[in-house]
Amino acid sequence: MRNIFNYVDRPSPIHRLTGATKLVCLLLWSFAAMSTYDTRLLVFLTLLSLVLFALSRIRFSDVSFLVSFMAAFMVLNNVLIFVFSPQHGVTLYGSSHPLLSLGGQYVITREQLFYHLNLVLKYFATIPIVLLFVCTTNPSEFAASLNRIGIKYTVAYSVALALRYIPDIQKNYHEISQAQQARGIEMSRKQNLVKRLKSAAAILIPLILSSMDRIEVVSNAMELRGFGKGKKRTWYMGRPFRPADILAMVFCALLLAAAIALNVLNGGRFWNPFR
Amino acid sequence: MKNSPVKTIVSIGIGAALFFVLGRFVAIPSPVPNTSICIQYGLLAFMAVLFGPLAGALIGLIGHFLIDLSWGYGIWWSWVICSGIFGLLMGFAGKKIRLEDGTFGGKEIAIFNIAQVIAHLICWVVVAPILDIVMYAEPANKVFLQGLVGGVSNIVTTAIVGTLLCIAYAASKPKKGSLKEEK
Numbered sequence: 081m082r083n084i085f086n087y088v089d090r091p092s093p094i095h096r097l098t099g100a101t102k103l104v105c106l107l108l109w110s111f112a113a114m115s116t117y118d119t120r121l122l123v124f125l126t127l128l129s130l131v132l133f134a135l136s137r138i139r140f141s142d143v144s145f146l147v148s149f150m151a152a153f154m155v156l157n158n159v160l161i162f163v164f165s166p167q168h169g170v171t172l173y174g175s176s177h178p179l180l181s182l183g184g185q186y187v188i189t190r191e192q193l194f195y196h197l198n199l200v201l202k203y204f205a206t207i208p209i210v211l212l213f214v215c216t217t218n219p220s221e222f223a224a225s226l227n228r229i230g231i232k233y234t235v236a237y238s239v240a241l242a243l244r245y246i247p248d249i250q251k252n253y254h255e256i257s258q259a260q261q262a263r264g265i266e267m268s269r270k271q272n273l274v275k276r277l278k279s280a281a282a283i284l285i286p287l288i289l290s291s292m293d294r295i296e297v298v299s300n301a302m303e304l305r306g307f308g309k310g311k312k313r314t315w316y317m318g319r320p321f322r323p324a325d326i327l328a329m330v331f332c333a334l335l336l337a338a339a340i341a342l343n344v345l346n347g348g349r350f351w352n353p354f355r
Numbered sequence: 356m357k358n359s360p361v362k363t364i365v366s367i368g369i370g371a372a373l374f375f376v377l378g379r380f381v382a383i384p385s386p387v388p389n390t391s392i393c394i395q396y397g398l399l400a401f402m403a404v405l406f407g408p409l410a411g412a413l414i415g416l417i418g419h420f421l422i423d424l425s426w427g428y429g430i431w432w433s434w435v436i437c438s439g440i441f442g443l444l445m446g447f448a449g450k451k452i453r454l455e456d457g458t459f460g461g462k463e464i465a466i467f468n469i470a471q472v473i474a475h476l477i478c479w480v481v482v483a484p485i486l487d488i489v490m491y492a493e494p495a496n497k498v499f500l501q502g503l504v505g506g507v508s509n510i511v512t513t514a515i516v517g518t519l520l521c522i523a524y525a526a527s528k529p530k531k532g533s534l535k536e537e538k
Contacts, residue, residue, distance in 0.1 A: 150426070284516060
């Protein structure tokens with residue numbers, strides 16, 4: 081489980097914040113970064129997230145795999161946007177400063193480049209924070225945090241169950257897949273798509289029918305112990321808030337407020353330097 | 356059969372874990388970037404039909420959220436929400452299908468597939484692109500193409516994987532009225 085979510089157990093000020101704080105901060109921060117296209121705020125968020133990253137004592141090697149994956153995603157997304165809508169920036173900013181023509185509507189404009197810069201900055205402003213959350217929050221604490229921010233404990237418990245059973249189901253899947261492959265089922269690229277989907281089903285059916293039995297067993301066990309009777313529930317991994325937690329949450333709330341204020345001041349989500 | 360609330364909670368948890376494992380480790384890449392062929396939607400449709408709209412919506416939301424979190428590229432909220440909506444819609448459609456009584460014949464297959472096609476189109480061709488435009492201000496034709504490709508591939512995989520799952524599950528249950536009193 082730890083290696084799926086990449087939790088790195090290495091004490092730091094960020095690790096000491098409670099899971100609930102980090103979840104609230106993640107949500108506030110990502111809404112702030114999502115709502116604004118103001119370049120100045122995005123640059124500030126990017127720099128700040130890098131500082132926090134350094135504070136958390138997470139090494140680049142801990143996350144290099146995730147970063148390379150995300151870089152590929154970002155490049156593809158940008159290329160796709162340019163291919164489909166090379167004049168998107170011009171529409172958004174309402175002016176056109178052509179730099180280079182590639183023929184047809186494919187004219188590189190300053191506005192388009194600026195739009196792409198903002199898009200990339202948006203990634204840089206959010207991704208370190210998501211990585212930080214993933215690397216510094218113990219998965220077991222995550223469900224307790226959800227309950228703390230006001231989500232019903234039965235739903236939070238579903239999340240805890242999901243996290244608990246992911247490794248089991250993964251192991252189960254692997255075993256069934258090997259057994260079926262030994263009986264001649266092929267899922268590699270050599271097969272055509274429909275055949276591959278059918279062989280996926282041959283693995284899925286035993287996996288899911290056995291999971292149905294598991295649901296039965298687990299829910300009976302929980303019911304026998306009286307789960308769901310009380311209105312509240314305590315969590316083994318829950319921790320009380322401390323001053324640093326409150327401070328972090330207030331700070332992130334201010335960031336979101338700043339993003340909203342800038343949206344109002346700029347008269348829209350875009351900060352327009354071409355006007 | 357009325358499910359107890361505890362059973363619904365457990366089915367959400369284990370359903371989300373299955374959704375996660377299938378989505379994260381069994382993804383088959385498709386020709387269009389950022390979109391892979393997701394067999395987890397066949398599972399989601401099946402679980403939603405069996406356990407109802409609430410379970411369907413939460414399995415989609417939690418499962419997809421965990422997948423995005425584990426990749427670390429940030430949470431693509433617009434698509435996470437759509438997975439939830441798909442589960443919700445299939446849960447409502449599931450009220451017409453009595454899977455736990457062991458009946459999944461021609462009529463139910465038709466209901467299941469019509470419902471899943473409509474639900475996928477609503478989610479990926481209408482709601483997801485609109486949310487992408489509103490939340491991320493991306494160009495319209497790009498997000499609609501992404502949605503269309505994702506939607507169509509999800510329809511195909513749900514039609515194959517979801518239908519097979521329902522048939523297999525129904526076959527494993529004794530049919531209603533299959534026992535007769537001896538005279």
